[in-house]
Amino acid sequence: MTTDSANALKPVAGKAEVDSVEEVVTIDPTASENYFNRELSHLQFNYRVLQQALDPTHPLINRLIFCCIFSSNMDEFFEIRVAGLRQQIKYGRESTGPDGILPNQLLNEISQVAHQYITEQYDIINNVLIPEMEKENIHFVRRREWTPAQVEWVQRYFEEEILPVVNPIGLDPSHPFPRLVNKSLNFIVELDGKDAFGRETGMAIVPAPRSLPRLVRLPDEVCDGGDNLVFLSSMIHAHADQLFPGMEVKGCYQFRLTRNADLELEDDLEDLASALRGELLSRRFGDGVRLEVADNCPEELVQFLLREFGLTERDLYQVHGPVNLTRLMAVGGLVDRDDLTYPGFSPSVPKKIRNAEAMFDAIRQKPQLLLHPYESFTPVIDFLRQAAKDPQVLAIRQTLYRTGADSEIVEALMDAARRGKEVTAVIELRARFDEAENLELASRLQEAGVIVVYGVVGFKTHAKMILIVRREEGRLKRYVHLGTGNYHAGNARLYTDYSLLSCDDALGDDVNKLFQQLTGMGKALKIKKLFHAPFTLHKKLIELIDREAEYGENGHIIFKINALTEPEVMLALFRASQAGVRVDLIIRGICCLRPGVPGLSENIHVRSIIGRFLEHTRVYSFGNNGKPEIYCSSADGMVRNLINRVEVAFPVDDRDLAERLRSDLDAYLHDNCQSWELQPDGQYIQNHPAEGEERFASQLVLLERLTGK
Template sequence: MRTEIVRNLTTGREKSVPAPVDIAPPGEKIDPDSSANYFNRELSQLQFNYRVLKQALDTTHPLINRLIFCCIFSSNMDEFFEIRVAGLRQKIKYGRDAPGADGIMPEQVLNEISRVAHEYIDEQYDILNHVLIPEMKEQGIHFVRRREWTPEQAEWVRNYFKEEILPVVSPIGLDPSHPFPRLVNKSLNFIVELDGKDAFGRETGMAIVPAPRSLPRLVRLPDEICNGGENLVFLSSMIHAHTDELFPGMQVKGCYQFRLTRNADLELEDDLEDLASALRGELLSRRFGDGVRLEVADNCPQELVQFLLTQFHLEHRDMYQVNGPVNLTRLMAVTDLVDASDLMYSSFSPTIPRQVQKQETLFDAIRKRPILLHHPFQSFSPVVDFLRQAAKDPQVLAIRQTLYRTGADSEIVEALADAARRGKEVTAVVELRARFSEAENLELASRLQEAGVIVVYGVVGYKTHAKMILVVRREEGVLRRYVHLGTGNYHAVNARLYTDYSYMTSDESVGDDVNKLFQQLTGMGKALKIKKLFHSPFTLHKRLLRLIKRETELGEKGRIIIKVNAMTELQLIKALYRASQAGVRVDLIVRGICSIRPGVPGLSENIQVRSIVGRFLEHTRVYYFENNGAPAVYCSSADCMERNLLSRVETAFPIEEPKLVERLREDLDIYLADNCQSWMLQPDGSYIQNLPAEGEERVASQTVLLERLTGQS
């Protein structure tokens, strides 16, 4: 997005703001091809991260959950720098720095990222230090700083340092025989200023102390040396207090924490002979990729900051001086260290539909009519039970499943292994390249192979992102296929944190389609004709364009609702612009990155974009087309991004049962009515949170769905 710099006349501080939008004269239409009509994807992703940070100030969330949102912001920013910023730097490094659809060059984007990210991170630490920590102190949870330690606490810390830290820490003096160490990505480290000579007469003046990754970043002080409440101390404070013990006989002039973020994106060739072996090698190098960001304590002298920047080949814009711990993500440990259940969301019990409860097996329930589950409000257990029952059922002959993010110790993996050990034909398409889950997927692939499962790694060059299970069962001498299709991963933990849809059916055409998709993934040959499903990289993109065009031809009678995690694919955006220009009402519910510019007269005045950010991570993907009163509705594993629609294996599956179509529309309407957790994207690129007007009923979509589907809040 285009931005301008303005100065606050009250504080004198400068801040970047979206630039004014060009609009067409009345009655004229804007050319959808203009670069001014598209927001930059990296800057849009930054804005999503900021909406997550803002949850830390939302007092409708319990206090500990607000702290967790602050930590999630840090985690999101880590990945943003590891992948998106690293990618921009790579483009510049290798001369591929062409402007994007928004017309902005990568170098300009990096400058704007630096400006905006510095503002957001400054605000994050301001929220932590002046809002969250004081409020937690009021609730009896204390982060005890060094200057606040009592003599008893200081003595306890000294003993802890000697017994737990000193034996495992390895200080590194910098001299010709000890060059600057190669530090692990995102590890906590200290740069230490020294005065004096060591035992060998060396006078280096500087050392690096890597904090052992095996040690907790937060430690609870014993209750008997505290005056009530829950008392926590930072590992960094302990190391700061006793750095001199790491360098006996020398004077420690200063000790400052820092943290380096590296490029963590894996680059694999398309013509690999052994994907698993190549991936194992790349995982080792991920920890030591090129530096992309330096975080350092705000009291670190500038000469030391410059020394670190030089070591990591970074510029001043890549440096973030912070007022607090440089690794805030590790603050999530608070939930395990304190007894504060009253300061967190209470647990809830996901429900299981009566249709499932009434039947003896999942096969009986699915055969009666298709099942649609909305996680986390409805339990993920029927999906697990579907596989467990299939593994044990003597009538089941074969099971096929795609696995993207699952977890090596998951019940689903165990069910597949059990089925293979019982002699069933079991095939697992394991996507090894699921970002940051690669090591886990390598492990689960090995476990499955050991149990006798046929493991396939999909198609090189096309990530297998589709979520599919196919069970083949013999019933009265005839083979029947049972299918599960989902918008999310087969990960039981995520199913409690993410919103997703699971669809289970025995529809013959759907079963035949899924069977053909597995044939394409595990075998070779031409793309097979699919009847009901859309699938990328073959039909999904053009079918969506066709559905948008059909609504466009209806003009003002047209209606489109799309709920996805990201919207960046240019042809799809242009099609939506043309639909808006034809009078079609378009509602987009886009959680994160959104490149479309809504509400611009002559271009997108009929398009609204909102983002839902709340207790759960919105992850459902739904494509709804009114179709002149005969709705066409698809759930999907795919977002509206070029990679999903054109260079991955994805599915979009139709929801045809009238009651399920009605239910999906009701869910979408709840999101569209949200006036608490929704943020509206403005024509200038900013987001404004929807808030209930005076006297207006509060509608928090996730709370409404939780109450409706579980009877709890």
């Protein structure tokens, strides 16, 4: 991908020769040409995900799933990021990042890039993935290909499953354009003739019921073998005339509206939960930000829809295929083809903590570090389960961000409360798109006797912490879990994250103080080992970067994070590079820092790892002149994480565990096939093994190293 002209690399001052005298020209590290735009960088990450659909080293069904993940990512990008830019313009609150691009100009560039990517996505679906699936005897059966037996089956399915729940809406003065739910599948229908009341509307809207599957498997008895799938949209198209008896259906075209789905809550709320419930109702009907329409829809109908939603050509995406490719994720569950998906594996469990009843004994002997999903999340659950049953455990405190109301973590907390232990849960209600589930979770926990706190208004609680207080030999001992990811067992099978289980006294005291700050009130307490946002994490990271700069060419910084956008951290990294420090940034998604600029960032190297698992670990490593320090964290290098949230970074100071962490980072830095290198001009170029060099895929290496698979 090439960056837009506004984001292209401009000439950078280095050394200039004036009248044969060489002069050093000072580089301004704050100049806009030294930064990439946040939103355009975000789009580039989505594009790298899409490119996995073309990678034959991934199984075919998983390649299709990558294509679907791209759709899901783009949905959220429009719902949140594009919606936010439109809001800035609407309310006259335009602002720019370090790159200096104004919102309206940025929306134009986003439209240009997004149109290019989405066109490529449909080309991949139609001309690569579907033909390859046909070769594997998996068929998406089009209407024109239905056999008489299939026509009869679809007719019966439509009458029994679709017709009873579909609700067509004719458009006339008494039936204005309906308020359609965000991202719902809909059809605009051209009609001719008069209805039973003599009305001649000419147009109707048919919302597809959200309760119906978008992809249906045809029974084997009406097919000639293989797996045969039909789209709900095809069935509605084929039988649209039954929705309007006595009228002629001249055309039926699918469309989908994406709306602003961000929630806006005031900081001075009296009841956060009640306010959030009210906002969730409005999320489904926010302002329109994108219109997707079938590419065969007549121009006059397209323009009609744009007018109805207050959108322009910039916001229009005419697509050759289903308007919601995310729903193709259902293919994996509709066909039984293990040979076309990733082989399964059993996450390993370190030997010392395999006995769930002896967790505390094992942690007292040595802290435990787990890397999910290669290593099981079960020990974290067992940690809580044993605490719930252990009569020596007096109290449990935990933060919950994305967990799920029916999780084993929640069951363990409720069990502990029912057994009379003091259990406190700090629930972040505003975890985006999990708000409704978190409200339900809070209610369940409260009913079981858990003390529920909603964190701090204005600062999302994103830190991942468990504190267990246990009586041992006449005194109280604290055990902690600190993680880089969420307490969600499903995510722990898909996301890479670290978990630390420890009974270090200083860590236990720090975590206890953080919970006091979250649940009580008062001044920030002095913390010994943890860095915590919004108080010390941002400042400490910059101090550690600047300390490394003092070591010059002997310095080495490795950050493995999901995004880098915070200006002061980027400036500090520029200073380190100018001092000669090697800076390796392993950044999954957004990177606003421009690497490779002579005199500024030539010592900064940025790579992104995209593979089977979503890279989610956050690690900050500093060479420290031969005395390395390494931290894991819940925080990315973003303003929202380092300044506007409750986050923690925790040291891994056990020698063996720290060495293991550095070995993991080394695997990412040596990846030559799943990694993409960010160039000075903004392009990401995928790495490939050199001639004669063996493939080194970091995720596969870690999988083999930790599970033997």
